[in-house]
Amino acid sequence: MSALSGIVVLELSRVLAGPWCGMILADLGADVIKLEPFDGDDTRGLGPPFKDGLSAYFACCNRNKRSVAIDLRSPAARPLLEALVREADVLIENYRTGTAETLGVGFDGLAAINPRLVYCSISGYGRDGPGAMRPGYDYVVQAQAGLMSITGQAEGEPHKVGVAVSDLATGQNAAIAILAALRHRDRTGQGQRIDVSLFDSQLAALANVGSSALFTGEDAGRYGNAHASIVPYQAFHGRDGAFVLAVASEKLWLQTCDALGREDWLRDPRYVNNAARVRHRDALCAEMQAVFENESCAHWLALFESAGVPCAPINSVKQALEDPVALARGMRMEIGGVPMVGSPLHLTLTPVRYERAPPDLGQHSDEIAAHYGMDAAALRAAGAIR
Structure with a gap:
């Protein structure tokens, strides 16, 4: 029995922050159903490298999920979508502000179908405020939220971090908020909407550097590989x-x-x-x-x-992955021949699970349609699923 066994998550997200959140929940035992457009999550095509047609980028954040290829704009897809929503505990979306409503998957409409639904919106700058309509990408948020200004050599130019840390922090924050909302729902029966953004997450992740700027009123500098307030x-x-x-x-x-x-x-x-x-x-x-x-x-x-x-x-990345600590801690693992970095979450009674390799696009469309008593062939013929 995993910690989140019995929790059903609909993931209507792509690229990294949303899928990272979904994978955290899936590793903890939730049944995460990834609803993808017919051309799939963008990261399916982001490479090389690829392994048997699977991109390393997609693989890094989509294990333990099932995939349904669905056209949300098709009226024929609506019965299946509503059936999924009625059974779901959580929905994760990272559309541009207003797009979810256009597709018929906005919070108000889905909450009317399932008042217990925990609905998590992930965006670049939040669903309100002056940045609500702006697209959000990790790189531009690293720049705007101050991270690049403190990264790089002291006398050099600002640099981004070598991995999409704003996306990853946002995905983790979303998972934390979802777990808190599920706890609240367990007590009250009420679902709610969560609004998590890359900008907010990265600003909070400035941590002591942000706090120092607030204390002094002075801007933070770059220290390269040194520390602003600890020596040596x-x-x-x-x-x-x-x-x-x-x-x-x-x-x-x-x-x-x-x-x-x-x-x-x-x-x-x-x-x-x-x-x-x-x-x-x-x-x-x-x-x-x-x-x-x-x-x-x-x-x-x-x-x-x-x-x-x-x-x-x-260490190089390869050396880090081969480090004895990584091997001893189970941080290298494989599912169905797909090598991946393992989960950092180690629980004694409800350990994470590694059951499903990252899914092919629409791999589970027929299985899920059948679960809800629907004819997959008819849905496919109507252009609802692939």
Whole structure:
């Protein structure tokens, strides 16, 4: 029995934020039915790479789901859609504002069919406010919500993060909100509408950087691989490459100095505490770099590991996926010959499930039509499904 067994989710979303939310719920046991247009989710075509016609992009966020290829504009599709809605617990959509209503899947209309429905809208800038009609893409939100301004080398140009973190944070926030709404529905019997946006999610994810700007009234800067308010907490270069060191407490600073045999740093008033080290970061980090360049990265990593100081090599993606921690934690898995990164959610009594490979477009159209007592061949002939 999975945590969300018995929960039915209709996913009318595409690309990443909505499907990421749907996959979280599916991994936890929900029956997620992905309603796709006849040409499918956009990410089915985003590649290479492909494996037997399946894009890696689509595979990353669509396991454990069933797919129905349906034309929501077709009147012949309406009986099947309404049957799905009556049985559903959750609906996820990420259309442009107003499009869901045009397609007949807006909140008010579906809530009239099923008042217990938890309806989650995902958008770029929210369903109200001055950005409501704007399309939302991770890249432009990283730019507008401040993330790019703090990413990249201090003297260089702003950079986006190498993965769509605004989309991913939004998908996770949507899943959290859905679980909260289901809990409320369990107590009251009432469904509700959820409004989650990429912009809001990314702004909130600025975390301490956003808080610092509010505290000081000053803009945040870029620090490259260093940290704005913790020193030393950055990348250093050994004789043969780079590694990262994270000295995030006074205890760790003591351990670092002990490991390096530099008790003089403990007595230096410039380095007496973190606030002092932040003020004198250039001097300290230059001294540390002069030490590190004399030995290999492996030497320093072994030294700091032994001393209990957080450190790590700067792995490639392939190296990270092959890391012993990734293997031991079950973070590499495969379903039906499709390799995927596993779920980070580890529950002792209701573990996540890995049952369905990412579906082919419309793979389950006939199965789902039959479940509701409808003739799939007739629906197909009427142009309702594929």
